[in-house]
Amino acid sequence: MTADPVILARTQAHVLTLTLNRPDKLNAANDELLLTLTRELQAADANPDVRVVVLTGAGRGFCAGQDLGDVSGRDMTFTEHLHHTYNPLIRTIRGLGKPVISAVNGVAAGAGASLALAGDIRLWAASASLIEVFSNIALIPDSGSTWTLPRLVGYHRAFELMALAERVRAEDALRLGLCEHVFADDTFAADVQAYAERLAQRPAHALKLTKQALVAALTSGLDEALDQEAALQQLAGDHWEHEEGVSAFKAKRAPQFIREG
The missing domain is CATH 3.90.226.10 (2-enoyl-CoA Hydratase; Chain A, domain 1)
Structure with missing residues (x-):
């Protein structure tokens, strides 16, 4: 067995x-x-x-x-x-x-x-x-x-x-x-x-970066956290999720953060 x-x-x-x-x-x-x-x-x-x-x-x-x-x-x-x-x-x-x-x-x-x-x-x-x-x-x-x-x-x-x-x-x-x-x-x-x-259903890439920022901030000072936020925000802003979120906001529709396939 x-x-x-x-x-x-x-x-x-x-x-x-x-x-x-x-x-x-x-x-x-x-x-x-x-x-x-x-x-x-x-x-x-x-x-x-x-x-x-x-x-x-x-x-x-x-x-x-x-x-x-x-x-x-x-x-x-x-x-x-x-x-x-x-x-x-x-x-x-x-x-x-x-x-x-x-x-x-x-x-x-x-x-x-x-x-x-x-x-x-x-x-x-x-x-x-x-x-x-x-x-x-x-x-x-x-x-x-x-x-x-x-x-x-x-x-x-x-x-x-x-x-x-x-x-x-x-x-x-x-x-x-x-x-x-x-x-x-x-x-x-x-x-x-x-x-x-x-x-x-939430933006997976943005949540990954959010978790990364929070974990780092638990053991860093304010200046380090601010620098980390600025760097990670650029990665978030360059991702397609951000474009989708902005487009959905302007169109007054729900954003679609999952791309199948």
Whole structure:
């Protein structure tokens, strides 16, 4: 018998949905899942038919973090493991030239919380939750959480969530800025698809440059950000999307930012 794939991939209306597929373990991550997901994202970046990527989980969990059984007894340091698996994945998400939606359908714990926070847009189901569980086993948050979480909620709240391993439920996640929207459980998949298709209709090249500018600005000063904006604005202005946007504005019609074929 062939084992079920650890990542399910489906493309509809220019939206690629990548589903973590270890539902019996709440999609806890092993090396195969992490490396396969990274490869799928890299392939999506090179695929012109894909305009938006959605990351979600099968079953009732988004990702329960590292599968500890997968690393138990392994002759590999923590540092080596992170450099081999999680760090390339997070760098791929943040550097992807397309919007990445984290569709958090259930619990996101540990490194799964880091993955949930790494998306450009975070959509949560009403029953979803997030927990920085690392301190419960006397480890520090990794896979980008120490970079992402304080930028969302501030240093002090981030430290409290990490130190006490407090579970954040959907209504509080929305209030804290850990997600942009919360959808009902029974319509979650359809709501996420509709949102992603709406995003896919936007100007892909301009959004790629917008993401590039935002990521750079997170670690730059004002002068650098202004220079980066000026350079990227030229690239945007020289692209056919800009011409289409201006033409549509003048004609008082909706712009068509997708060219098939």
